[in-house]
Amino acid sequence: GDSVTQMEGPVTLSEEAFLxxxxxxxxxxxxxxxxxxxxxxxxxxxxxKATKADDKGSNKGFEATYRKETTSFHxxxxxxxxxxxxxxxxxLSDRRNSGAGSYxxxxxxxxxxxxxx
Amino acid sequence: KxxxxxTPRYLIKTRGQQVTLSCSPISGHRSVSWxxxxxxxxxQFLFEYFSETQRNKxxxxxxxxxxxxxxxxxxxxxxxxxxxxxxLYLCASSPGTVYTGELFFxxxxxxxxx
Numbered sequence: 604g605d606s607v608t609q610m611e612g613p614v615t616l617s618e619e620a621f622l623x624x625x626x627x628x629x630x631x632x633x634x635x636x637x638x639x640x641x642x643x644x645x646x647x648x649x650x651x652k653a654t655k656a657d658d659k660g661s662n663k664g665f666e667a668t669y670r671k672e673t674t675s676f677h678x679x680x681x682x683x684x685x686x687x688x689x690x691x692x693x694x695l696s697d698r699r700n701s702g703a704g705s706y707x708x709x710x711x712x713x714x715x716x717x718x719x720x
Numbered sequence: 721k722x723x724x725x726x727t728p729r730y731l732i733k734t735r736g737q738q739v740t741l742s743c744s745p746i747s748g749h750r751s752v753s754w755x756x757x758x759x760x761x762x763x764q765f766l767f768e769y770f771s772e773t774q775r776n777k778x779x780x781x782x783x784x785x786x787x788x789x790x791x792x793x794x795x796x797x798x799x800x801x802x803x804x805x806x807x808l809y810l811c812a813s814s815p816g817t818v819y820t821g822e823l824f825f826x827x828x829x830x831x832x833x834x
Contacts, residue, residue, distance in 0.1 A: 635821045646724070646810060646825035647763075654821060692763065696821065706819060707753065707776050710763040 605630045609693045609711035616683055616718050624678040624714045626667075626693035634695040636660075636669050636676040637708070641690045650678075650691070683718045690715045722747065724826035726811050732832045738799040741829045743811030745792050751775075751816025752794040753823060754786060757808040766809075769794055770816045798831075806833045 610625040628634065635654040639647040651660030656671035665680045676693060690713045696706040725744040733739050745752050753776075754766040765778035769788035786796040792813075798805055808830050812823035 637821065639825075644827070646827045647812075647823075648825065649822045652821050706821070707765045707768060707778070708755075708763075708823060709765070710755075712762040 605632075605634065605695060605697055605709045607693050607695055607709055607711035609691075609714055611712075611714070612690075613715040613717060616716070618685055618718055618720050619682045620718075622678070622680040622683045622687075622716070624691055624693075624716070626676045626678065626711060628674050628676065628693075628695050630674075630695055630697050632697040634697045636667070637694040637696070638665070638667055638676070638678050639692045639694055639710075641692065641713070643689070647692065683716070685718045685720055688716055688718045724811055724813050724824055726809075726826035726829050728829060729827065730830045730832075732834060733801050734834050735801055735803060737801050738797060739801060739831060740795055740797045741809055741811075741831075743794045743796075743813075743826060745794070745811075745813030746824055749813035749815055749824070750792050751814045752788055752792065753812045753814070754794070754796050755810045755812065756780075757810055757828070758806075763810070766796065801833045803833050806831060 606629045637652045638650040640650045641647045651662040653660040653669035659668045667678045692713045693711040694708045727742045751770045753768040755763050757763045768776040772788045783799045788794045808828040810828045812825045
């Protein structure tokens with residue numbers, strides 16, 4: 604079945620440091636890939652997405668590129684801020700197994716990021 | 721636009737009891753999905769409802785059930801609670817008619833089973 608593996612946390616960085624959170628996936632179909640973020644006490648919200656190979660998703664300074672050859676979707680940010688402290692989830696949905704408008708997400712375990720001033 | 725609303729936010733039950741959780745999706749969204757979040761297993765898909773019909777189901781025992789009403793509001797029920805059911809239960813909505821790739825999540829209902 605489909606699966607997502609992301610680097611174990613927690614990750615602690617100083618403000619303005621470079622961030623990379625690794626994510627690799629296994630899927631037999633043609634998945635779309637996502638990064639969701641969960642701030643303390645809140646639900647998940649979509650950070651960025653990519654729907655086909657070589658697509659780059661970006662939002663709020665975060666970027667991730669869909670690499671089909673390495674089955675990866677690593678999250679990067681050039682300069683993190685204290686406000687980026689959250690749990691980040693890599694996820695995929697395989698439209699091959701979904702009807703129109705229907706899909707389920709397969710999530711990684713999440714990586715907790717703490718940014719210190 | 722109001723977001724996804726889940727009630728109750730926190731609840732404590734004892735083993736053997738049952739619980740019902742409620743979710744109101746974003747206005748106009750017809751699909752509601754439920755996920756269970758635990759420290760050990762992470763986020764796992766429970767089921768998805770669209771137009772009052774269960775459209776997808778995850779790999780959970782029959783003690784976990786749900787339903788959707790004509791106004792798209794959804795409830796999930798867990799019967800004969802076990803300690804391992806302690807989790808954050810997240811509801812998510814989407815339009816449901818076209819593939820957008822985005823789910824809108826509520827803040828969750830945190831269930832503790834004693």
